[in-house]
Amino acid sequence: MNILVVGSGAREHAIVRAIERSPKDKEIFCLGSNVNPGIAELCADLTVANINDTHTITSYAKKRAVDLAIIGPEKPLAIGAADALWDMDVRVVGPRKDLAQIETSKAFTRDLLTEYNISACPKYKTFSSLGGVVEFLSELGENFVVKYDGLAGGKGVKVSGDHLHSHDDAKIYCQELVEKGGVFVLEEKLIGQEFSLMSFCDGENLKHMPAVQDHKRAYEGDTGPNTGGMGTYSDGDHSLPFLTKYDVNQAHEINIATAKALKNKFGDGYKGVLYGGFITTADGVKLIEYNARFGDPEAMNVLSLLESDFIEICNGIADGRLNQVDVRFKNKATVCKYAVPEGYPDNPVKGESIDLSNIENPDSLFYASVDVHNGKLIEAGSRTVAVVGIAESISAAEKIAEKEISAVGGPLFHRADIGTDALVQKRVDQMKSLR
Ligand code: AMP
Ligand code: GLY
Helix, strand or coil, X not given: CEEEEECCCHHHHHHHHHHHHCCXXXXXXXXECCCCHHHHCCCCEEEECCCCCHHHHHHHHHHCCCCEEEECCHHHHHCCHHHHHHHCCCEEECCCHHHHHHHHCHHHHHHHHHHCCCCCCCCEEEECCCCCHHHHHHHHCCCEEEEECCCCCCCCEEEECCCECCHHHHHHHHHHHHHCCCCEEEEECCCCEEEEEEEEEECCCEEECCCEEECCEEECCCEEEECCCXXXXXXXXXXXXXXXXXXXXXXXXXXXXXXXXXXXXXXXXXXXXEEEEEEXXXXXXXXXXXXXXXXXXXXXXXXXXXXXXXXXXXXXHHHCCHHHCCCCECCCEEEEEEEEECCCCCCCCCCCECECCCCCCHHHEEECCEEEECCEEEECCCCCEEEEEEECCHHXXXXXXXXXXXXXXXXXXXXXXXXXXXXXXXXXXXXXXXX
């Protein structure tokens, strides 16, 4: 079986590893945007090309006689890569363009949940001009969020208290978005702890993955600019120390209801990974956003724990028979940490060489934004390499991850606080005081 993975970051390295572990006969092909040596080593071919072009993807799939494609990042989904592949009879893990709107349009997602009475939204309104903005800001008071209604690489969201310090600041940002010709969503700022709950979905059936917490801020203590995610942790019981059983159940129910709503709206089911970005609040679990793919770094946590055959799961998703597939994860805790270039995310150094010779366990290392120049491994400017520690407790997994990520040489930095007892306790205490 020829399997195509689109994308070449650490998430895709985790996907390729999971495919490789399957006992099934397979050849893996990767269409990526950089030379990822971790992926290259496991694939029959890794070709670097423009992965945000459907024709490039379909031509490559044809040339390699691909049977099944797994799409890592959101952009190819947003431009209809899944549709184009299905049209040539390649089965796909990753939703069609219409269904990928769950990630590409914040307004679409809020409206879908409202239309289908899925009560997980904060107060919100969609705007394409400044008309009504002042009135809605007054209704929201101090707690508001302005979101650009499209893909913005995590940079389109501005939150009161963090990025916006008054209604005037909010109006200026809204005006900026209007001038760009953009639609935006203004919504209530929710207070609580965020977590990611991803589910495999075959259009009808869902199988849920362990809950994970990401850390979006660049610096320790959750300070500094927003990033793609600096690190993540998950716990042995597949919940998180600050979540109740009821919270996890609510997140499952919201994913199930959303998949059903999508099927009802489009006739066609959502086939792929449905990634709910949730927040647990004093008022229960609410949805911050949906993503139409595996999270990065979340994929490294959950796929490192996956005991079942990943190819079988992907076949189940594509063929609509996930209910017949065994999906099991080890009951262990994981901590994933990224090393990123100095200056990341605003002014990252690029092209400097990195040294991985002191890594103890190469199986725990995931290559991300790296490239190979003249035989040397260099930083390509974004999150560079990740490591995952796996142990009986978050605390023990953190120590493993911290030791390994500290051993990476080069002009890089990481967040030493992710997964530490002190940081996890802070999350638990916040939820205790809110509840
Ligand atoms: P997004 O790009 O939608 O993932 O949003 C980026 C970050 O903005 C999220 O991870 C949250 O930390 C924050 N955020 C977005 N919407 C809200 C909200 N309604 N309340 C509080 N924080 C939010
Ligand atoms: N971990 C955040 C994301 O994948 O979007």
